[in-house]
Amino acid sequence: xxxxxVESLQKSFxxxxxxxxxxxxLAAGEIVALIGPNGAGKSTCFNLLNGQLRPDGGRILVNGSxxxxxxVRALCQLGVSRxxxxxxxxxxxxxxxxxxxxxxSRAGEIWRFGVSxxxxxxxxxxxxxxxxxxxxLAERACGTLAYGDxxxxxxxxxxxxxxxxxxxxxxxxxxxxxxxxAMMALIRRLADEHTIGVLFTEHNMDAVFSIADRxxxxxHGALIAAGTPGEIRANRHVQAVYLGDDA
Amino acid sequence: MDFLLAQILTGLASxxxxxxxxxxxxxxxxVTRVVNFAHGSLCMLGxxxxxxxxxxxxxxxxxxxxxxxxxxxxVGAIGALLEATLLRRIYHAPELLQxxxxxxxxxxxxxxxxxxxxxxxxxxxxxxxLRGFIRxxxxxxxxxxxxxxxxxxxxxxxxxxxxxxxxxxTLIRAATExxxxxxxxxxxxxxxxxxxxxxxAGLAGMAGALLLPSGSANLHIDLAVVVDAFxxxxxxxxxxxxxxxxxxxxxxxxxxxxxxxxxKITLVLxxxxxxxxxxxxxxxxxxxxxxxxxxxIARWDFVxxxxxxxxxxxxxxxxxxxxxxxFTGAHVLGIMxxxxxxxxxxxxxxxxxxxxxxxxxxHAAWFGIGAYASALATRWLAAxxxxxxxxxxxxxxxxxxxxxxxxxRLSGVYLAMLTLAFAQIVWAVVxxxxxxxxxxxxxxxxxPPEALGLRGYYWLTLTLCTAASxxxxxxxxxxxxxxxxxGRDSMPRAEAIGLPMVHLRLAAVTIxxxxxxxxxxxxxxxxxxxxxxxxxxxRSVDALLMVLLGGVQxxxxxxxxxxxxxxxxxxxxxxTTAWRFVLGAAILVLVVGFPRGIAGAARVWHGR
Numbered sequence: 001x002x003x004x005x006v007e008s009l010q011k012s013f014x015x016x017x018x019x020x021x022x023x024x025x026l027a028a029g030e031i032v033a034l035i036g037p038n039g040a041g042k043s044t045c046f047n048l049l050n051g052q053l054r055p056d057g058g059r060i061l062v063n064g065s066x067x068x069x070x071x072v073r074a075l076c077q078l079g080v081s082r083x084x085x086x087x088x089x090x091x092x093x094x095x096x097x098x099x100x101x102x103x104x105s106r107a108g109e110i111w112r113f114g115v116s117x118x119x120x121x122x123x124x125x126x127x128x129x130x131x132x133x134x135x136x137l138a139e140r141a142c143g144t145l146a147y148g149d150x151x152x153x154x155x156x157x158x159x160x161x162x163x164x165x166x167x168x169x170x171x172x173x174x175x176x177x178x179x180x181x182a183m184m185a186l187i188r189r190l191a192d193e194h195t196i197g198v199l200f201t202e203h204n205m206d207a208v209f210s211i212a213d214r215x216x217x218x219x220h221g222a223l224i225a226a227g228t229p230g231e232i233r234a235n236r237h238v239q240a241v242y243l244g245d246d247a
Numbered sequence: 248m249d250f251l252l253a254q255i256l257t258g259l260a261s262x263x264x265x266x267x268x269x270x271x272x273x274x275x276x277x278v279t280r281v282v283n284f285a286h287g288s289l290c291m292l293g294x295x296x297x298x299x300x301x302x303x304x305x306x307x308x309x310x311x312x313x314x315x316x317x318x319x320x321x322v323g324a325i326g327a328l329l330e331a332t333l334l335r336r337i338y339h340a341p342e343l344l345q346x347x348x349x350x351x352x353x354x355x356x357x358x359x360x361x362x363x364x365x366x367x368x369x370x371x372x373x374x375x376x377l378r379g380f381i382r383x384x385x386x387x388x389x390x391x392x393x394x395x396x397x398x399x400x401x402x403x404x405x406x407x408x409x410x411x412x413x414x415x416x417t418l419i420r421a422a423t424e425x426x427x428x429x430x431x432x433x434x435x436x437x438x439x440x441x442x443x444x445x446x447x448a449g450l451a452g453m454a455g456a457l458l459l460p461s462g463s464a465n466l467h468i469d470l471a472v473v474v475d476a477f478x479x480x481x482x483x484x485x486x487x488x489x490x491x492x493x494x495x496x497x498x499x500x501x502x503x504x505x506x507x508x509x510x511k512i513t514l515v516l517x518x519x520x521x522x523x524x525x526x527x528x529x530x531x532x533x534x535x536x537x538x539x540x541x542x543x544i545a546r547w548d549f550v551x552x553x554x555x556x557x558x559x560x561x562x563x564x565x566x567x568x569x570x571x572x573x574f575t576g577a578h579v580l581g582i583m584x585x586x587x588x589x590x591x592x593x594x595x596x597x598x599x600x601x602x603x604x605x606x607x608x609x610h611a612a613w614f615g616i617g618a619y620a621s622a623l624a625t626r627w628l629a630a631x632x633x634x635x636x637x638x639x640x641x642x643x644x645x646x647x648x649x650x651x652x653x654x655x656r657l658s659g660v661y662l663a664m665l666t667l668a669f670a671q672i673v674w675a676v677v678x679x680x681x682x683x684x685x686x687x688x689x690x691x692x693x694x695p696p697e698a699l700g701l702r703g704y705y706w707l708t709l710t711l712c713t714a715a716s717x718x719x720x721x722x723x724x725x726x727x728x729x730x731x732x733x734g735r736d737s738m739p740r741a742e743a744i745g746l747p748m749v750h751l752r753l754a755a756v757t758i759x760x761x762x763x764x765x766x767x768x769x770x771x772x773x774x775x776x777x778x779x780x781x782x783x784x785x786r787s788v789d790a791l792l793m794v795l796l797g798g799v800q801x802x803x804x805x806x807x808x809x810x811x812x813x814x815x816x817x818x819x820x821x822x823t824t825a826w827r828f829v830l831g832a833a834i835l836v837l838v839v840g841f842p843r844g845i846a847g848a849a850r851v852w853h854g855r
Contacts, residue, residue: 076744088743092548093729093733101726101729105730118724
């Protein structure tokens with residue numbers, strides 16, 4: 001059974017078919033990139049998957065259960081975590097507390113009124129920050145972090161939900177070359193160590209080809225190609241509509 | 248049939264006056280994003296200035312029109328002055344602080360009007376042409392009202408031409424759409440803002456002058472008008488001129504027919520309609536989505552670990568407070584009882600405004616409900632003190648939960664307006680339900696049992712308020728408080744990690760309501776009486792000032808703020824008859840000079 005299965009997903013905005021019948025599947029531990037030129041429908045497709053938008057037609061299945069019309073929270077409980085294109089964190093909290101609140105949420109301890117957060121899951125939070133290489137920054141105010149660090153913190157927060165599937169919208173956007181390579185390597189390592197399936201969009205081709213097991217190419221709302229990085233590189237259709245721009 | 252027609256026409260006439268005020272309010276909001284609480288004061292100034300002008304001119308129609316135009320110009324100039332000296336300094340402040348600052352302006356204008364024109368109502372001798380009637384079958388309808396009916400659409404048309412056919416109007420529309428873009432185009436924003444404010448103020452002033460032939464210039468115009476205008480603008484969608492027109496028509500007709508059909512609940516009806524419109528269209532009929540709630544209160548800072556020094560100061564203060572009855576007299580003890588209640592009241596509001604990021608301009612609703620729940624139980628059920636006091640948080644909590652279900656998905660200014668509306672509903676209910684609540688006279692003689700005595704009641708209040716405030720504080724350091732803050736800081740991220748934000752916010756509203764209700768219940772017995780004013784705007788503003796004075800960003804803020812405010816109030820404001828002016832000025836100093844409050848300033852200073 002596939003971890004994520006998408007069946008003829010559709011979404012239109014006032015007559016424009018932003019996503020017109022997209023189907024694909026993703027296995028546990030697999031990293032899949034969703035690429036395409038601007039306006040191809042990647043972002044719409046992504047927002048359908050993470051529950052921000054409701055599809056007009058089609059189904060989304062996570063581990064076999066239909067989540068098409070479920071709210072964001074239900075996705076979270078099924079092990080779907082996400083990263084945002086522009087990093088979204090809790091700026092009034094420290095780096096460690098950002099992870100702690102995610103751990104508390106997963107443990108169902110949100111409705112506690114009397115205990116202090118300070119010591120709850122402190123060690124687990126530090127351990128997660130260690131995984132993304134941020135232990136030294138644990139007590140820093142989250143609002144003072146550099147952008148690359150914020151993105152790494154987002155990963156740690158997502159990991160706190162013990163995800164099976166990670167949806168990342170342009171994980172390396174706004175990063176310098178070295179930072180980008182490190183970020184992509186980190187994603188690869190986390191996916192391998194925890195057998196997490198990862199679906200990500202990305203504009204940077206180096207980032208895509210460096211870690212993706214498979215690549216899905218969208219154009220005009222439809223999938224025009226799917227395959228290994230090697231196959232996509234050799235695909236003439238893809239070269240024409242997309243990579244052609246790069247060359 | 249004729250009667251019905253006459254009623255409809257009367258409704259349309261009052262809708263026209265309302266539209267003049269609402270149009271100015273909505274244009275000012277559209278361009279400057281300031282919700283101007285002082286807008287009703289500009290209307291009131293228009294009435295007084297119009298009175299002065301018109302009582303010195305002849306009584307023919309031409310002189311009347313001239314007087315109204317002159318009032319438009321004078322109040323417009325006052326508006327320009329107000330914008331250039333004060334509002335310009337708060338454009339970048341959070342919306343709630345802007346609302347509060349303009350409330351301060353309202354207080355100051357009220358006292359200044361009192362000094363210049365005195366306390367009495369001022370009326371104009373009616374010119375013969377203003378006394379004319381036309382016949383509608385059996386009914387007689389005033390000619391002047393007929394003129395008003397055409398004036399509203401006339402002004403709408405004139406404003407439409409101004410907005411769509413002139414360069415100034417194009418700039419106003421552009422700025423309403425995208426302020427930054429207009430700035431980027433190299434337009435002098437300062438002049439544009441001043442001109443827009445002057446235009447809005449002038450319209451309000453004109454509306455005030457137009458009240459004179461059928462009414463009077465009096466000191467109640469400001470609040471009455473601004474609350475109605477808020478309702479209109481919120482219904483129509485803030486910043487939308489057609490919305491303001493349709494909203495005015497709705498409210499104008501509703502008020503006329505409300506008085507006819509349901510005289511007891513007219514005041515409630517208006518707010519009910521607003522609540523229903525917002526429930527269906529959260530941004531009003533033609534409005535744009537409001538800014539995120541949290542940013543409307545403050546630009547949130549990092550919250551550091553709790554300071555142990557503060558804990559020791561708190562413990563020491565508590566010991567002194569407990570021992571106080573042994574060495575102080577009744578007067579000081581009375582003030583200390585009030586201070587303890589103020590701490591709880593402010594702490595309850597802080598839970599909403601701080602961690603939950605919910606702007607509330609009507610927190611007195613829960614205070615009033617608690618006070619009346621206790622008082623009514625004592626009066627009509629002869630309930631003993633513990634039972635009556637228990638009822639206060641329960642009733643307030645239940646009603647807060649019901650209110651919360653309706654509003655918890657709203658945000659920003661709209662949510663603040665709806666809290667204000669709900670408080671007004673509570674106020675109206677206790678004001679108009681004479682047989683049960685005693686109306687304006689309140690319920691008197693609600694003293695705690697003799698056996699308890701003044702000291703006993705003080706200790707009871709101190710214990711309950713301290714315990715409840717400590718619980719509210721603990722919540723903020725607990726997962727619950729962190730979860731609220733998470734939703735405030737980033738709603739998408741909070742939902743993505745599985746936080747049930749709607750339920751969490753609902754719980755916060757309920758808890759804050761119950762705590763404020765307990766404060767209200769205790770207050771009623773401390774004073775021995777309850778009045779509709781317990782749910783009034785003044786009391787909501789008291790709570791806001793305490794929280795902001797102490798600092799909304801800090802957990803200790805409401806405690807520091809409540810104590811400082813109570814002391815200021817007793818020490819300063821009771822010494823002067825001009826307390827409105829002093830309070831208004833103090834609000835302005837606070838908002839412009841110390842937006843972080845006392846505890847916030849101390850934290851910044853300490854951190855250096």
